[in-house]
Amino acid sequence: MDINSTGRPPGRPREFEIEDALDKAIIVFSERGYHAASISELKDAMGLAAGSLYKAFKDKKAIFLASFDRYKQVRNALLDQELAEGANGRDKVSRMLRFYAEASHGENGRRGCLVVGTAIELAVYDADAAERVGRSMARTEAMIEALIREGQADGSIPPAIDPLATAHVLLSVTQGLRVLGKTGPNRDRAFSVVDAAMKLLD
Amino acid sequence: MDINSTGRPPGRPREFEIEDALDKAIIVFSERGYHAASISELKDAMGLAAGSLYKAFKDKKAIFLASFDRYKQVRNALLDQELAEGANGRDKVSRMLRFYAEASHGENGRRGCLVVGTAIELAVYDADAAERVGRSMARTEAMIEALIREGQADGSIPPAIDPLATAHVLLSVTQGLRVLGKTGPNRDRAFSVVDAAMKLLD
DNA sequence: TCTATTTGGGAACGATCGTTTCCAAACTAA
DNA sequence: TTAGTTTGGAAACGATCGTTCCCAAATAGA
Numbered sequence: 046m047d048i049n050s051t052g053r054p055p056g057r058p059r060e061f062e063i064e065d066a067l068d069k070a071i072i073v074f075s076e077r078g079y080h081a082a083s084i085s086e087l088k089d090a091m092g093l094a095a096g097s098l099y100k101a102f103k104d105k106k107a108i109f110l111a112s113f114d115r116y117k118q119v120r121n122a123l124l125d126q127e128l129a130e131g132a133n134g135r136d137k138v139s140r141m142l143r144f145y146a147e148a149s150h151g152e153n154g155r156r157g158c159l160v161v162g163t164a165i166e167l168a169v170y171d172a173d174a175a176e177r178v179g180r181s182m183a184r185t186e187a188m189i190e191a192l193i194r195e196g197q198a199d200g201s202i203p204p205a206i207d208p209l210a211t212a213h214v215l216l217s218v219t220q221g222l223r224v225l226g227k228t229g230p231n232r233d234r235a236f237s238v239v240d241a242a243m244k245l246l247d
Numbered sequence: 248m249d250i251n252s253t254g255r256p257p258g259r260p261r262e263f264e265i266e267d268a269l270d271k272a273i274i275v276f277s278e279r280g281y282h283a284a285s286i287s288e289l290k291d292a293m294g295l296a297a298g299s300l301y302k303a304f305k306d307k308k309a310i311f312l313a314s315f316d317r318y319k320q321v322r323n324a325l326l327d328q329e330l331a332e333g334a335n336g337r338d339k340v341s342r343m344l345r346f347y348a349e350a351s352h353g354e355n356g357r358r359g360c361l362v363v364g365t366a367i368e369l370a371v372y373d374a375d376a377a378e379r380v381g382r383s384m385a386r387t388e389a390m391i392e393a394l395i396r397e398g399q400a401d402g403s404i405p406p407a408i409d410p411l412a413t414a415h416v417l418l419s420v421t422q423g424l425r426v427l428g429k430t431g432p433n434r435d436r437a438f439s440v441v442d443a444a445m446k447l448l449d
Numbered sequence: 450t451c452t453a454t455t456t457g458g459g460a461a462c463g464a465t466c467g468t469t470t471c472c473a474a475a476c477t478a479a
Numbered sequence: 480t481t482a483g484t485t486t487g488g489a490a491a492c493g494a495t496c497g498t499t500c501c502c503a504a505a506t507a508g509a
Binding site: 227 | 278279280282283357358359363364366367368370371372377380381384409412413415416418419421422423424425426427429430436439440443444446447
């Protein structure tokens with residue numbers, strides 16, 4: 046290492062945090078969708094000039110994919126945190142469903158899920174988007190299946206339950222909640238779905 | 248009535264059927280979404296010149312809303328036809344779920360549901376879209392609830408089932424299936440969701 | 450036949466899109 | 480200092496968007 050090295054790259058330092066900017070972009074993309082979100086809207090929301098945006102990201106799609114990845118990272122961390130408090134497998138499944146119900150009503154519900162939005166608007170004709178959606182769905186489903194098996198191991202879920210098939214249904218329920226949340230059912234309705242769905246584990 | 252009246256309006260007659268054109272527009276809007284579907288794509292798919300399009304419809308949004316209404320009309324008719332063959336309430340619920348599963352895999356799945364697409368892409372900031380999505384969801388949910396009550400009346404569904412809460416979950420499942428179908432699970436997976444979901448009626 | 454009306458079709462319009470360019474500013478390394 | 484590099488920010492670019500205009504064609508009614 047050079048004695049004079051500051052560990053900083055050459056050139057003028059960036060004056061904003063990429064992740065802060067992405068958090069703003071996530072809101073715009075979630076509410077408006079990919080195509081309706083213009084660069085003009087994005088730069089205003091992110092507090093950047095167009096030039097700065099294009100120095101940080103290759104193009105609009107790169108902004109979107111980075112937003113998607115950031116969204117997944119944040120949501121996954123929040124969900125993992127919630128699941129860590131679960132008493133057993135069954136309780137963890139319930140907490141997972143409640144996590145989605147919480148995000149599927151009111152203002153958050155109207156804002157929408159970036160994964161669902163990407164699946165609907167982009168995945169069909171964009172391979173990068175499709176791969177990310179596919180990985181997200183597979184991860185969530187595998188997680189649900191693992192929670193069911195955990196519940197069967199700790200006795201909170203009957204052994205007769207088919208873990209994979211039930212994980213399929215519960216994944217459908219979570220994605221469906223996100224769709225319904227867009228047109229705003231109230232909180233009680235979203236949570237009544239959770240209670241009724243838990244019957245699948247009896 | 249005038250003797251000479253042909254019952255035809257004045258001016259040059261339209262050379263295409265509105266409903267045929269809308270059936271083509273439905274495909275474009277379903278695959279691409281509202282914003283990504285350009286007038287250029289629409290007129291090519293519908294086989295019309297831009298001028299003719301704008302004589303038949305006020306603007307792009309009017310084309311979309313007419314496509315939505317046509318889509319709902321066709322799908323509702325198909326579903327009603329399928330339900331008419333059901334033996335009892337439980338069988339009808341099963342047929343309804345299979346109807347959605349059939350539309351949620353392969354090419355049809357990738358094409359997607361216009362109701363879900365509208366909910367995700369348009370409903371948040373367009374009142375006309377939101378109203379149509381809301382009415383569609385309410386109709387479907389009311390239908391499911393009615394089928395459950397029918398099953399309870401004919402003995403095919405236990406009386407202990409909560410018709411409204413169960414209708415909530417099953418509606419979520421159908422909308423979730425449509426989302427998952429966009430990234431293309433295979434036929435068996437879509438139908439395994441139906442089988443597992445039917446457990447809610449035990 | 451003449452007028453009024455409507456459609457078909459293509460050319461043209463202004464607006465907005467995503468992107469690039471340009472220059473001053475801020476930094477490192479020599 | 481000087482050269483090299485990167486960012487901030489605004490102005491500008493070509494492309495495409497949704498929409499309108501215009502004219503020939505096709506019809507009804509008089």
